[in-house]
Ligand SMILES: Nc1ncnc2c1ncn2[C@@H]1O[C@H](COP(=O)(O)OP(=O)(O)OP(=O)(O)O)[C@@H](O)[C@H]1O
C-alpha cells in the first residue's frame with residue numbers, strides 16, 4: 272500500500288455478473304483512511320452493496336486491485352479470518368438467528384475465535400448493555416422491536432472489535448425515528464472506537480453526517 | 494455459548510421436522526437392532542446344534558418303488574406308521590459298502606412319559622399309528638397327553654443323529670439316559686433326576702439339543718437297552734449313513750437302494766443341521782438386506798431433513814460467513830447437527846427395538862425366541878446411527894459450506 276493511513280485502497284476494480292452482461296462495478300478507484308466515516312449513495316442497482324461485499328471479502332472482484340487492512344483481497348484464499356478480525360457487517364435486515372437469544376446471537380462471531388466460553392458471555396452482554404439492550408439479553412429476537420433487533424445486529428458486528436464497519440442501509444427497514452437512534456449509535460461508535468465506518472444510505476441528510484460522501488452510478492464513482 | 498449447545502438448539506428449532514426425522518431413523522435403528530437380537534439368538538442356538546459329522550441320509554425299511562423315501566430324516570420326522578424294523582446285520586453290511594464312512598443303527602419309538610404306568614408303544618409292524626396325533630386319540634386320556642420319542646443309539650454315535658449334549662454327559666451305562674431340552678422343560682426334569690420308562694427307572698445324566706422339535710421332546714438311551722425294553726433285540730428302525738469324504742451322498746444312497754431294492758429305501762432329505770444352517774443363512778442374508786435397506790432409507794431421511802434445514806437457513810449461513818465463520822465450521826455444524834439427530838434417534842430406536850423384541854418374546858409370538866442382548870449390539874446401533882448422521886449429513890453440509898455468502902445473503 273502506498274499510504275500507511277489508508278485502510279482501504281481500491282484501484283480500477285471491476286465486477287460483472289451474468290458473464291459480464293451486468294457490470295455491477297465498472298472501474299472503482301477509492302481510498303479510505305483509517306477511522307474515516309464514508310457515506311455511500313446511489314440509485315438502486317448502482318453497485319453499492321457489491322462494493323461493500325468486495326471490501327468485506329464476501330466475493331472476489333474480476334479485475335483491478337483491492338487492499339483492505341493489509342490484506343490483498345484479490346488473492347485466491349479463504350478470507351474468513353480477515354472477516355472475523357477486521358470486518359463488522361450490518362445489513363438492512365437484522366438477519367438474527369431466531370432460535371438463539373439476543374446474547375447468543377452476539378456471541379456467534381466469537382465461536383470462530385479462541386475466546387473462552389464465559390468470556391464470550393461477558394463480552395456480549397457488555398456490548399449489549401452499551402447498546403441499551405442489557406435488559407433483553409435472554410430474549411429471543413422475535414420478541415424484539417425492529418430497532419432493538421438492529422441494535423443486536425450492531426452488537427454482533429462490533430463484538431470482535433473490527434477495524435471496519437460495513438453498514439448496508441442499516442436503517443432501511445426502520446421508521447425514521449428508530450432509524451435516527453441507530454444512526455446516532457453508529458456515529459458514537461465511530462467516534463469512540465476510531466473505527467472506519469462505511470454507510471450505505473438513500474437519505475441525503477444521513478449522508479451529510481459522514482466525513483465524506485461518495486456517489487455511485489452504474490458501477491462507477493461519480 | 495458452546496458450539497455443541499448451538500447444535501442442540503438448531504435441532505430443536507423445527508421440532509416437528511426433527512421429531513419426524515428422529516422417528517424415521519429410530520424405526521430403522523429399531524429394525525436393525527431387533528433383527529440383530531433375533532438372529533443372534535438363532536445363530537446361538539444353531540451353533541449349539543452344529544454337528545459337522547451328522548449323517549448324510551438314513552435308510553429305512555421299504556421298497557424303492559412304492560411309498561418309500563418317506564422315512565424320517567436323521568433326527569427328523571416321525572416314524573412312519575406301521576414301521577418295519579430292519580435286522581441289525583444290515584448295519585454291518587452297509588458299513589462294508591465302499592464310500593460309507595459310517596453306518597449306525599437307530600431304534601425309535603414313542604412313549605407317553607407323563608403316564609408312568611404306560612409302557613412303550615409297540616414298535617413292531619403290528620402297531621397301528623405311532624405318530625403323536627394317533628396316540629393321543631388312541632390313549633383317550635385327554636389332550637394333555639403328549640408323546641415323547643425314545644431313541645436308542647450307541648452313545649459314541651450321538652453326533653450322527655445331530656444330538657448335541659448341552660449339559661452333563663452322555664449315557665455310559667444301561668440305566669442312564671439323556672433327555673431333550675424340550676422334554677426336560679415340560680417334564681420338569683434335570684440332571685440327576687430319574688425317569689420311568691416301561692416300568693424301568695433311568696437316571697438322567699445329560700441334556701441334549703438337536704434343533705428339531707420332535708427329537709428335543711425325547712429321551713435317548715443305549716440301543717441295546719431300548720431293544721431289550723421293546724423286545725426288539727437285533728432290530729433297528731433306521732440306519733444313519735455318513736458318506737466318506739469325497740463320496741457323493743446322493744449316489745451312495747442310490748447304490749444302497751439298488752443293492753436292497755426290495756427291502757430298503759433311503760431318505761436323502763437334508764439333515765437337521767443342513768436344514769437349520771440353510772434356514773439361518775436365509776435369515777441372515779434377509780436381515781442383511783433389510784439392514785442395508787434400512788441404512789439407505791435412514792440416510793435419505795437424514796439427507797432430506799438436513800437439506801431442508803440448510804435451504805431454510807440460507808440467509809443465516811450467509812451471515813455466519815459474513816461474521817467470519819470458515820466453510821469448515823459450517824460443514825462441522827451441519828454434520829454435527831445430523832449426527833446429534835441420529836444419536837437421539839438411536840436412543841429412541843433402541844427403546845423401540847428392545848421393547849418390540851421383548852413384547853414378541855414375552856407374548857411368544859415366535860416360540861423359542863429369546864432376545865440375545867449384548868453390549869456389542871447396542872454399540873452397533875450407536876455406530877450405525879453415527880454413520881447415518883455422517884453419511885446423511887455430508888451432502889447438505891457440503892452444500893451449506895459451499896454457499897456463496899453474497900448469494901446466500903440475497904436469498905429470499
Ligand atoms: N449475485 C448477483 N447475480 C447477478 N446480478 C447481481 C448479483 N449481485 C448484484 N447483481 C447486479 O449488480 C448490480 C448492482 O447490484 P447491487 O446490489 O450492488 O446494487 P445496490 O446499489 O446495492 O442496489 P440497492 O440500492 O437496490 O441495494 C445490479 O444490477 C444487480 O442486479
Ligand SMILES: [Mg+2]
Pocket residue numbers: 319320321439
Ligand atoms: Mg444494496
